[in-house]
Amino acid sequence: MKLNQLIRWFIPIILILLGLPYFLSPYMLMVCYLSFIWLVLAANFDILDGFMGYIHLAQGVYFGVGAYVATLLLGMPYIQSLGMLSIPVVTLAAVIGAGIVGFFIALLIFRLKGLYFAVTTLVLIFLLQIIILNLSQITGGSYGAFVPNQFYISTFNAYYLALILAVISIGINYHLSNSKIGLAFQSIREDEGAAASIGLKVARVKRVAYVLSTLPSAAAGVVFALNSGFIDPNIALGVERSLIPPIMAMLGGSGHFLGPVVGMIIIRFIDVLFYSYVTLPVSSMLLFGVVLMLVALFIPEGLLRAPFVKRIRQRFSKKNDEAS
């Protein structure tokens, strides 16, 4: 997509999204705000999967790290005495903390490739869950941790913060599909040996990608914690927190910067539909499992690249050409 064409689409959409909270019911506002949080996670997952070819199934870990660092810091008297400054300070601390954790994890985990990499990342979720559950003096264990009342962010404000984060994440992905560093990621995806032989510092590029993918997720965790006022290992670190972003990205088409957006809209639509309008006799996890399986088996390249969508897009662009 060309840049001017992009701007023609981008500006109206952003204006609509900016005005939307004034017209929505509180419930739909909540749904939209959570959708942006999911979009941040899905877009960050796509940095590693779509651009570098590493399937990272623990994106929720950095969401959880961000949420926990922010909540625990806000519980300290010194941070509370900073007043209004404390929220930016805490956000910065959470993002930097997640970056540092991500850096050390990246040192270890990039010793693996392919199948082993993906499954080992799953270990991270369970490891962090166990650590948080058992260090209950610090983290509150299974009872969770509370954010002090004066730092609560209303859903109205959280919507805008999440929107900013989502735009930043999609912006990162757009930049990656059009820049030198993105090209480096893609060359690693295609052939690591060849990438190293033309002088690319493969290990360093992988670490950069990994740390980059942790930062917006951690910030999203902070926003989520401040809005909900309460976090526990299940809310902040549940398996679905790490699992649904891959479904969104792959359903839309990973490696395309709009893939996570398309996938997020479809998955959230299904989710909200079955959660509040149609009651199922089984849990929503069954539905997600089946959707994930069908997507992986029948449209592994994602909706944006699926043959039938491509045909529609071609016909559409042909019509545009005739009209002009």
Added chain:
Amino acid sequence: MEMIIQLLVSGISLGGIYALLSFSFSMVISTTRVLNIAHGVFFIWGAAICAIMVMHLKLHPGIVLPFFIVVFAAIAYLFYIAVVKVLMKKGSHYILSGSILATFGLALAMESLMNTLWVAFIDPTPTFMLQMELPPIEFAGMLIPSNRLAIILLGAVMIIIFHFLLTKTFLGKSARAMAQNLDGFLVLGLNPQRITLFVIVVTTIIIAVSGALYSLVIPLEVYEGLPLTLKALTIIILAGVGSLPGTIAAGVLLGMAEVIGSFYLGSVWAPVISYAILFFVLIVKPSGFFGRVSI
């Protein structure tokens, strides 16, 4: 002294189960290149279906075993048709992401299906356990839990059967050939689909039986499937793919480490031990100690 013997017996029995779990896992990976994340869930289903048959339908143990094997052969056939066959038609690029995501979805669907059914029909708190109180054996003045001894015995029998299947029968030999060199295998005119079906059915039955054995001593819960898959993966990374002796050694090592660790540190930290071992191996020797990781 009695304590040491008891720890040893529990460690070895746990390790035997882990060895069966992870060797069947590595057989599937090396022949089909499909990483089956639902592996641990089949284990849970083995325990659950065995518990239904023995505890709730009160079938005679002599009928249970053949019936059990038929049920899991059918499940494995469905798994082969619906997932493995579709995945193997794709190129090597999609088999990686496709197998992880598809079997992950399958694992979630199977877990929540079992949970829903169990809550609806049997019990609001699903735990799968075979309550068979065998009297402990007294040996040289020490009490040894005989459930554990039964597991060691049956586990050893299953490992021997597995070994026999792989080294003496035609299908087993072809499965090993397929794991070693797929091109050579195809040149010889062997049928990869038949061998894959054989591997999937045999490994699924073995996992299900070992799940039922495991539930003799330790109660299983519905959502333990994914952690069990991770444990199998830890053992494979420790041992290397495709080496049966290596897998047994690594399995027993992990079982002993878990039993001793939870004895001294408390059982809440027991799962951390296997993850710590995993990261330690990744730092020291990423290719495994007993074989070579070639995938």
